[in-house]
Amino acid sequence: MMGTDSDHFQTVPLSESQSSFSGQPYSVSVLKAGYCVPQSDGTFRADGTITLITGPKTILVDTGGPWDRDFLLKSLKDKGLEPGDVNVVVGTHGHSDHVGNLTLFPSAVMIVGYDVSEGDTYRPNKLGDGHAFIIDEHVSVVPCPGHTGQDVSVRVKGTSAGTVLVAGDLFECCSDEDSWRDLSMNTAAQEVSRLEALRTADVIIPGHGLPFRVLRN
Numbered sequence: 092m093m094g095t096d097s098d099h100f101q102t103v104p105l106s107e108s109q110s111s112f113s114g115q116p117y118s119v120s121v122l123k124a125g126y127c128v129p130q131s132d133g134t135f136r137a138d139g140t141i142t143l144i145t146g147p148k149t150i151l152v153d154t155g156g157p158w159d160r161d162f163l164l165k166s167l168k169d170k171g172l173e174p175g176d177v178n179v180v181v182g183t184h185g186h187s188d189h190v191g192n193l194t195l196f197p198s199a200v201m202i203v204g205y206d207v208s209e210g211d212t213y214r215p216n217k218l219g220d221g222h223a224f225i226i227d228e229h230v231s232v233v234p235c236p237g238h239t240g241q242d243v244s245v246r247v248k249g250t251s252a253g254t255v256l257v258a259g260d261l262f263e264c265c266s267d268e269d270s271w272r273d274l275s276m277n278t279a280a281q282e283v284s285r286l287e288a289l290r291t292a293d294v295i296i297p298g299h300g301l302p303f304r305v306l307r308n
């Protein structure tokens with residue numbers, strides 16, 4: 092596997108037991124690693140990765156599909172959290188396997204693609220102009236279009252593993268060179284977004300697989 096990315100970056104897969112990244116002030120943990128499994132009848136079984144960021148604010152990145160409702164409630168409870176404790180919910184893009192449970196969090200700040208809202212109030216922002224939406228000095232939501240027209244990732248600085256990027260479907264999984272283009276609405280834009288992610292993140296949490304580490308040559 093050789094591509095533009097692999098000329099300058101190496102990616103190293105992490106295991107399920109390496110899917111939590113403690114940090115100050117924010118820690119990141121994967122509640123569910125997404126998957127995408129082709130079936131013999133031509134369909135796919137797929138679910139999006141669900142990630143929880145805890146610290147001064149509690150931030151959920153992607154909610155899985157509607158079928159994940161009970162799993163999500165239990166996973167939060169296991170962390171001592173009720174849905175009302177989640178301050179910010181980010182939907183990395185509007186596909187059903189990523190934003191299937193937004194209704195569990197009616198009082199959270201909601202960032203779905205380039206839309207930022209609180210209740211029925213939509214807040215102007217510059218995501219569409221390529222600018223990050225800053226949550227605080229450690230966490231920001233960054234535009235990364237390509238898979239759809241309005242993808243965002245969440246960048247968390249200062250974990251034990253460095254900068255963690257919760258990337259939605261910007262990356263399908265580690266070593267996804269043979270698969271991401273087929274699912275992309277704009278491969279040129281996504282290539283740019285992917286390179287920027289590989290340049291700036293130490294760990295990437297992809298939309299349909301386990302986290303991976305990025306080594307820059």
Ligand SMILES: [Zn+2]
Pocket residue numbers: 184186238260
């Ligand atoms: Zn998607």
